[in-house]
Amino acid sequence: MSLAPRTCPPVYTGSHLDTVPQGGKYDGALGITVPLAIANYWHQLGYRPVRPLCIIAFAEEEGTRFGKVCFGSQALTGKLKGLDPTALMTREGQNLPELLQASGLTGNPFTPHFPPGKCFLELHIEQGNALETAGFPLGIVSAIVGIRHFTLTFTGKANHAGTTSMDLRHDALAAASSFITHVYNSALASQRQYVATVGHIKVEPDANNVVPGKAEISLEIRSETDTLMDSVLAGFQEFLDHTAQKYGVAYEIAKLDQIPPLPMDASLKDLIAEEAQAQNIPYQVQPSWAGHDAMILGHELPTAMFFVPSKGGISHSPEEFTPSHDIGQAAQVLEKVLRRVSAE
Known part of the structure; x- marks a missing residue:
């Protein structure tokens, strides 16, 4: 037109x-x-x-x-031109070229x-x-907004849930839980300057009679500026250092996707x-x-x-x-x- x-x-x-x-x-x-x-x-x-x-x-x-x-x-x-179309699969087991062919389409979809x-x-x-x-x-x-994804791993010491007294535990899940609560409360107090979410938790050995020796969580932060996200992460890092010392655990942070605002x-x-x-x-x-x-x-x-x-x-x-x-x-x-x- x-x-x-x-x-x-x-x-x-x-x-x-x-x-x-x-x-x-x-x-x-x-x-x-x-x-x-x-x-x-x-x-x-x-x-x-x-x-x-x-x-x-x-x-x-x-x-x-x-x-x-x-x-x-x-x-x-052209953001996907380096990908192999055959590597993209649906849950039903069909790859992208097969779906395109079934629709009467040909050529490289990533051109x-x-x-x-x-x-x-x-x-x-x-x-x-x-x-x-x-x-x-x-x-x-x-x-x-920009989006940053992380995986945090807390490592403590698995032990008997009955015979290990509370003051001698190195409970990875307790440390992770403390951090999760801090993330939630901090984002809430920011009055919508940023949002933060922990949406996944994996616990090892994941048994009701064992003190958790390892806890892995996801962390997502969204904000309108990189500067604010940097500041938020610095605050989280400080809290993590305190938490690790308090609960007698170690922690690691792995950066995943980082999408700028x-x-x-x-x-x-x-x-x-x-x-x-x-x-x-x-x-x-x-x-x-x-x-x-x-x-x-x-x-x-x-x-x-x-x-x-x-x-x-x-x-x-x-x-x-x-x-x-x-x-x-x-x-x-x-x-x-x-x-x-x-x-x-």
Whole structure:
């Protein structure tokens, strides 16, 4: 949809078409259907933008089939070109080339196919309750938070649960539990500056009559800035040193995935705000605490996101819901923004 030659860098918009098992109908799909409605509206008006408008429906953003999040956007932008497609397997035992062949598709899916563009805009549901709680119908994303994953291993000494007195124990699980409580309370006290989660615990020997000699836990930290995450980790390290001494254990920290925060493009954020103000639509500026395809595209070209409320903060559920009035207002803002960025 354009008056410009195909070589003119396009304006990209879109989101992901997949969802999680037992998911809702708004997550991802909203960011595709609204741009399609806008394109249809332009067609009915006979309006033709100067720049090409490209609507992208990304596959496998959730990572449900192959265990790799933002799979489609990473493949499109060449982030996966070093991977062997046959090594990616579904739970049913099918590899990626087999699935592509069954769908009538050929070629290497990891060959980059992303022509340079002017910008990328993604409309998405919030998947939280910040907008609904504050009473705003629109949220302009300041940044997509960084995510850091770690594995922590506490090593004590396994011993008899009855004959080992409490003051002589080297209980790895007790030390891990103390740290988990500290992580939770510290994140809670930060007043949403960061979130931290321990979602996995493995205990050895995992017997009800043995003092745990080893405990392994996961740790995930999310924040809008690397500086804050560095500070949080330094505080956790200090607490770990104290905890290890208190419980007579040793600990090790292994770094896993480290995804840096991605600030959204300032000019695009301002443009979204201008159009919201012009239509008297209240908004707030907030980080995105979840990952999105925009965090992949944001390394390729200027990128911005904005949110509509999720009723009750519910997402990844059949109960996921956004009122049609909020969707309509967001569609008006997106239409005006797309019109402006594709006209120059």
